[in-house]
Amino acid sequence: MLIGIDMMGGDYAPAQAVKGVKAFQERFPLIPLCLFGAESVLLPLLQQDQVSLEHITIVHAPDQIGMHEHPTRALKEKPQSSIAIGFGWLSQGKIAAFMSAGNTGAMLVGTHFSIKPLEGVIRPTISTIIPKIDGGTALLLDVGLNADCKPEHLNQFAIMGSVYANVMLGIENPTVGLINVGEEETKGNALTQATYPLLKENKLIHFIGNVEGRDILTGKANVMVCDGYTGNIVLKMAESLFDIATHQQIDTPYFGRFNFENYGGTPVLGVSKPVIIGHGISGEKAFMNMLCLAKDMAEKQVMQKMSIALRPQA
Amino acid sequence: MLIGIDMMGGDYAPAQAVKGVKAFQERFPLIPLCLFGAESVLLPLLQQDQVSLEHITIVHAPDQIGMHEHPTRALKEKPQSSIAIGFGWLSQGKIAAFMSAGNTGAMLVGTHFSIKPLEGVIRPTISTIIPKIDGGTALLLDVGLNADCKPEHLNQFAIMGSVYANVMLGIENPTVGLINVGEEETKGNALTQATYPLLKENKLIHFIGNVEGRDILTGKANVMVCDGYTGNIVLKMAESLFDIATHQQIDTPYFGRFNFENYGGTPVLGVSKPVIIGHGISGEKAFMNMLCLAKDMAEKQVMQKMSIALRPQA
Numbered sequence: 001m002l003i004g005i006d007m008m009g010g011d012y013a014p015a016q017a018v019k020g021v022k023a024f025q026e027r028f029p030l031i032p033l034c035l036f037g038a039e040s041v042l043l044p045l046l047q048q049d050q051v052s053l054e055h056i057t058i059v060h061a062p063d064q065i066g067m068h069e070h071p072t073r074a075l076k077e078k079p080q081s082s083i084a085i086g087f088g089w090l091s092q093g094k095i096a097a098f099m100s101a102g103n104t105g106a107m108l109v110g111t112h113f114s115i116k117p118l119e120g121v122i123r124p125t126i127s128t129i130i131p132k133i134d135g136g137t138a139l140l141l142d143v144g145l146n147a148d149c150k151p152e153h154l155n156q157f158a159i160m161g162s163v164y165a166n167v168m169l170g171i172e173n174p175t176v177g178l179i180n181v182g183e184e185e186t187k188g189n190a191l192t193q194a195t196y197p198l199l200k201e202n203k204l205i206h207f208i209g210n211v212e213g214r215d216i217l218t219g220k221a222n223v224m225v226c227d228g229y230t231g232n233i234v235l236k237m238a239e240s241l242f243d244i245a246t247h248q249q250i251d252t253p254y255f256g257r258f259n260f261e262n263y264g265g266t267p268v269l270g271v272s273k274p275v276i277i278g279h280g281i282s283g284e285k286a287f288m289n290m291l292c293l294a295k296d297m298a299e300k301q302v303m304q305k306m307s308i309a310l311r312p313q314a
Numbered sequence: 315m316l317i318g319i320d321m322m323g324g325d326y327a328p329a330q331a332v333k334g335v336k337a338f339q340e341r342f343p344l345i346p347l348c349l350f351g352a353e354s355v356l357l358p359l360l361q362q363d364q365v366s367l368e369h370i371t372i373v374h375a376p377d378q379i380g381m382h383e384h385p386t387r388a389l390k391e392k393p394q395s396s397i398a399i400g401f402g403w404l405s406q407g408k409i410a411a412f413m414s415a416g417n418t419g420a421m422l423v424g425t426h427f428s429i430k431p432l433e434g435v436i437r438p439t440i441s442t443i444i445p446k447i448d449g450g451t452a453l454l455l456d457v458g459l460n461a462d463c464k465p466e467h468l469n470q471f472a473i474m475g476s477v478y479a480n481v482m483l484g485i486e487n488p489t490v491g492l493i494n495v496g497e498e499e500t501k502g503n504a505l506t507q508a509t510y511p512l513l514k515e516n517k518l519i520h521f522i523g524n525v526e527g528r529d530i531l532t533g534k535a536n537v538m539v540c541d542g543y544t545g546n547i548v549l550k551m552a553e554s555l556f557d558i559a560t561h562q563q564i565d566t567p568y569f570g571r572f573n574f575e576n577y578g579g580t581p582v583l584g585v586s587k588p589v590i591i592g593h594g595i596s597g598e599k600a601f602m603n604m605l606c607l608a609k610d611m612a613e614k615q616v617m618q619k620m621s622i623a624l625r626p627q628a
Contacts, residue, residue, distance in 0.1 A: 133558055144495055147503035181458055181546040189461035189543040213550025217558055229503040230544055232495040236527025237551060244447055244531055244568070252562050 002057065003294045004095035007037030008064040008082040009102020010282045014038075017101070018045040020287020025052060027288075031295055034095050036061045036082040061085045064102070067280055071105030075113075083107065087114035090273055097294040099265060101278030101287065108145060111268050111275045118307045123153050124270035125228075126277065127161060128235045129169075131257035132219025139165045139174075140216070140224045143266065144232035151195040154178070154225045156310070158205045160269045161223035163309050167302045169222075177211030177221030179230060185209070191227060199225075204309060264289030267297060269306065274298055316371065317608045318409035321351030322378040322396040323416020324596045328352075331415070332359040334601020339365060341602075345609055348409050350375045350396040375399045378416070381594055385419030389427075397421065401428035404587055411608040413579060415592030415601065422459065425582050425589045432621045437467050438584035439542075440591065441475060442549045443483075445571035446533025453479050453488075454530070454538045457580065458546035465509040468492070468539045470624070472519045474583045475537035477620045482610065483536075491525030491535030493544060499523070505541060513539075518623060578603030581611060583620065588612055 005021070007014045014037055021033060032055040035042060039060040046053065061082035065074040075084055083106050090098045091114040100107050117124050127141035141157050142149065158176045165174035178199055180192045187210065188196070199207040211220050216234060226234070238258055245255035264286055265278035274297040278290050297303070319335070321328045328351055335347060346369040349356060353374040360367065375396035379388040389398055397420050404412045405428040414421050431438050441455035455471050456463065472490045479488035492513055494506045501524065502510070513521040525534050530548060540548070552572055559569035578600055579592035588611040592604050611617070 133561060147495060179547060181461060181543055189541070192543070213547035213552075214554040214557075216547075216551050217554055227503070229495055229506070230547060233493060233527035233530075233544060234547065234551065237530055237548065238527075240528040240531055241555075243528075247447060248566050248568055250564055250566065252564065254558070254562055 001096045001298050002032045002034050002094070003291060003298065004034040004036060004086050004089055004098040005287075005291060006082040006086050006098070006100035006102055007035045007042055008061070009100040010278060011067070011280050012283055013101060014041055014045060016283045017287050018042070018049050018051065019284035020291065022049045022051045023284055023288040024291040027292070028295065030055060032057070033291070034059060034089065036086045038062055038064070059085060059089065065106045067103055069103060069106070071103060071109040074103065075106055075109055083110055087111070090275070091115055096298045097274035097276070099276035099278060099290045099294055101265070101280060101282035101290070104277055104280075107275065107277045108268070111271055115272045115275070118270055118272060118303070118310055120310045120312045121270040122156055123149075124268050125157050125160060126266045126268055127164065128266055129263045130216065130219065130224070130238060131254065133217060133254060134219065136219060137169055138219040138222055138224060139169065140226070140231055140234060141269070142226070142228035142231050143235040144228045145268070146228040148229070149191060149227035151191065151198050154191070154195045154227070155198040155202055156270070157225045158199055158202060158207070158223065159309055160306055161225060162205045163306045164269060164302060165222050167300050167305050168296065171222050173206050174222035175208045176205045176223045176225065177208055177215070179216070179224050179226035179234070180210035180212065183210050183212065261286040262289060264291070264293045267293065270310070272303060274303060315410045315612050316346045316348050316408070317605060317612065318348040318350060318400050318403055318412040319601075319605060320396045320400050320412070320414035320416055321349045321356055322375070323414040324592060325381070325594050326597055327415060328355055328359060330597045331601050332356070332363050332365065333598035334605065336363045336365045337598055337602040338605040341606070342609065344369060346371070347605070348373060348403065350400045352376055352378070373399060373403065379420050381417055383417060383420070385417060385423040388417065389420055389423055397424055401425070404589070405429055410612045411588035411590070413590035413592060413604045413608050415579070415594060415596035415604070418591055418594075421589065421591045422582070425585055429586050429589070432584055432586060432617070432624055434624045434626045435584040436470055438582050439471050439474060440580045440582055441478065442580055443577045444530065444533065444538070444552060445568065447531060447568060448533065450533060451483055452533040452536055452538060453483065454540070454545055454548060455583070456540070456542035456545050457549040458542045459582070460542040462543070463505060463541035465505065465512050468505070468509045468541070469512040469516055470584070471539045472513055472516060472521070472537065473623055474620055475539060476519045477623050478583060478616060479536050481614050481616045481619050485536050487520050488536035489522045490519045490537045490539065491522055491529070493530070493538055493540035493548070494524035494526065497524055497526065575600040576603060578605070578607045581607065584624070586617060588617060
């Protein structure tokens, strides 16, 4: 099980990516890693931080995709970039998972063209962890991959989110809620009004009804589904709470949990292999946690389990 | 200038409404108020709280609309309810503004049928105040009146919000932002992608581009526009911050400002007269602030100024 990481992506890469690898290695010295990046840049940094190369493969990728490049064009024009080469290895089965804190669009396009959606998946999705005030965690999806959604998309997100919450967060029979503007079944916009009956009928999930804005942080449901436009706004608003708390010199465990670095990155769900998209401003801790998440996803075979849940019924 | 208030609406009415009237009277003893409600219930409460009746008109409304009644049906079947009678007075020009912490749907339906939208307004809207971390306030709209919106609706919300921010919040040439999932013009869902160019071309506003989730609380723009589904979720999530801070025993001025009671209620914008919708759980402070807001809106003639800004260009 070789975990692949783009060492060149992100505002603080490669220096912080190297430090993240070092921190991961201290926790899991035997897990082999595959680093994609410019050898001449990486080697001195790895040496400087005294990273053991025993379980490390360095794949030389002389080029890199900038944070603001056009994703499709950049992937086509830069076949020697760390992201392009990383996806090549992933699609050939040479690595078990791939992650980057670089150009999000390129990561999504790369995922789309190099590995397949799971059978039956209409739209892959991305999710985030939301810290619940009672100490637990909830899962919110989609958080930006699908800005416009149809009811059947949200219905599938609910299944994928339930599998993820069960396998990765250890929640037995996770409750599912629909992000909405009221508690009653008939409330909502056209999308949520049409989605509610689908979720209610869905036997693969444990639907508990609508979740209003005030219940997102209190975590009424273990899994919360919405379109990617809404989810992205909720996600970024939740992330900003950490900065606001810091600004207010508030240092409580709850607000500390909004620090995105704790979660490492956002996995793409509904595809055949783990792909994790990190925050552009990822530092050492975020890189380490991204690697931990990839290792966990690969070990727990969450994608395989999602595939079984999503397989079209005969 | 007579301000009308439904004394029977809300979970803690009429007792807290009476206390709110008392508190308002202490600040503005000469402003006349018109109270709609059951006389036999109100009179003892007013006496008990030693409310001076000198500038108060009590309009007997023996019936009341419950929080969960069907709005249209309730208004039709209960012409003697405090909300129905209040709207009657408003439409006849006997009161200058009307407010209630009761059935929100009934307030919206009542507004729709008793007073007219301003000329040129496609859809009236409701807004909320968002406390900015720098100490200022921003305006967010729509927060739930129009769950599904079209680009031209958002474009008008931007104008109405700008007038409100200027007249009511005292912000000169307020900046307007579009709630969106990225900074670039091309980002977004179908709605925001189509709205961006309209806002950019709109000479009546000072458009500064997209506002991401992380900028909502930091207040990048003075006025933030979005569809009512999204705005309602953002509003309720922001409101929950006060409860979360309380739960975490955090008592800072910033988190204190998320207490909805400070704002009293949500004015309906784009209609000919001030109508304010209060929170169902309004207490004394919220009722008092609702009355202050109605007084301010009437005195500052915000609706008249909105009407001038919205008047179709010749």
